[in-house]
Amino acid sequence: MVRRIWGNALMVMVLAACVLLPVRAPGAEFDVSKFNQEVGLRFAYGKNTKSASVHLYSLLPRWGIFLMAPGKSWGPFGASFVVEGIASIAGAEEVGFELGLTPMVNFSCLLFPSVLAYIEGGAGIISESIDSPALAHSFNFTPQVGGGFDIALTSQVALSVAYRFRHSSNAGIYKENPAFNVNFVQAGLNYYY
Numbered sequence: 001m002v003r004r005i006w007g008n009a010l011m012v013m014v015l016a017a018c019v020l021l022p023v024r025a026p027g028a029e030f031d032v033s034k035f036n037q038e039v040g041l042r043f044a045y046g047k048n049t050k051s052a053s054v055h056l057y058s059l060l061p062r063w064g065i066f067l068m069a070p071g072k073s074w075g076p077f078g079a080s081f082v083v084e085g086i087a088s089i090a091g092a093e094e095v096g097f098e099l100g101l102t103p104m105v106n107f108s109c110l111l112f113p114s115v116l117a118y119i120e121g122g123a124g125i126i127s128e129s130i131d132s133p134a135l136a137h138s139f140n141f142t143p144q145v146g147g148g149f150d151i152a153l154t155s156q157v158a159l160s161v162a163y164r165f166r167h168s169s170n171a172g173i174y175k176e177n178p179a180f181n182v183n184f185v186q187a188g189l190n191y192y193y
Contacts, residue, residue, distance in 0.1 A: 029113035031155035032071035035192050038064045038080070042160060042188030046088075049181040052132045056098070056182060058088040062190075064106060076110040082120065092132035100126030102142060114152040121145035126168060128180075140168045140180070150190055162186040 039062070046056040062084040070078035082104045090096040102124025109117050123143040148162025168180040 028152040028154055030110065030116060030152050030158070030192070032069055032110065034156055035066055035069035035071075035078070037066065038062070038082075038190050038192050040160065040188055040190035042162070042186045044164070044184045044186040046164075046166070046182040046184035049183060051178070051180075052092065054130060054132050054180075054182075055091040056088045056184070057091075058086055058184070060186065060188070061085045070108050070110040070116065078108040078110075080106045080108070082106050082122075084122075084124075086126065090128075090130040090132075092130050094131040096128070096130035096132075098126055098128040098130065100124055100142060102144065104144075116150040116152075116158065117147070118150070119145070119147040128168070139170065141171045142166055142168050146184070146186075148186065153189075156192045158190045158192070160186065160188045160190050 042060040042062070044056070044058040044060055046058065048054045062082055064080045064082035066078060066080045068074055068077075068079045070076055072078075084102050084104060086098065086100045086102070088098045090098060102122050104120045104122030106118050106120040111117050121144060123141060126140050126142050128138055128140060144164055144166035146162055146164030148160060150158035150160050152158055162185075164184040164186060166182045166184065168182070169178070
């Protein structure tokens, strides 16, 4: 099942990149000399993988700092530290919400002058107020991993398309600890400065 989920996510990202590449501004290429920090906002849709059905509609503001920008010491590869917030409206038994914060490490590769591929992962905390048998508690930890593409619109602005898998549980703090796993599809804008 995990292999199928990752395979589907990879197909969605490749398809999105193929569809969106022609949309980018003609001749737009990243100016990696300006890649010191990033700020962005993504929109995401997520659905849990099992138990009762929960649909999440999320805003993901993010800020990051490059530890090593792509195109410098490591050739096309780069690494950064990112802090991402999440604010979601949840559709379940009743409407609910979630708020959280996740620090992550991001590894990137400049595939073309106009396309930056990345994988990222981390673990954060989240407060969930969702009326569903899929969630047992309101305070959970959220290890997560994903990847995507940033497609240059200008030398510093990018369209982001991404996939993310997130696990949510209380890490054994309470006896009842069901897994709440969500597959997210994300799109948004990033500004590199």
